Amino acid sequence: MSTLASAVGRLARPAEIASAVIFLVSDGAAFITGETLCVNGGQYLQ
Numbered sequence: 001m002s003t004l005a006s007a008v009g010r011l012a013r014p015a016e017i018a019s020a021v022i023f024l025v026s027d028g029a030a031f032i033t034g035e036t037l038c039v040n041g042g043q044y045l046q
Helices: 014-024
Strands: none
Touching: none
């Protein structure tokens, strides 16, 4: 994957991906169902 494809100009750090996973398994995400969380550094903005 090219870093130019991302709006933030770099690949994700493992901790950044882990933060999204931790949120999804937390009580804070208890009301989230059937969604896709794209952790892509803004690649879809391009």
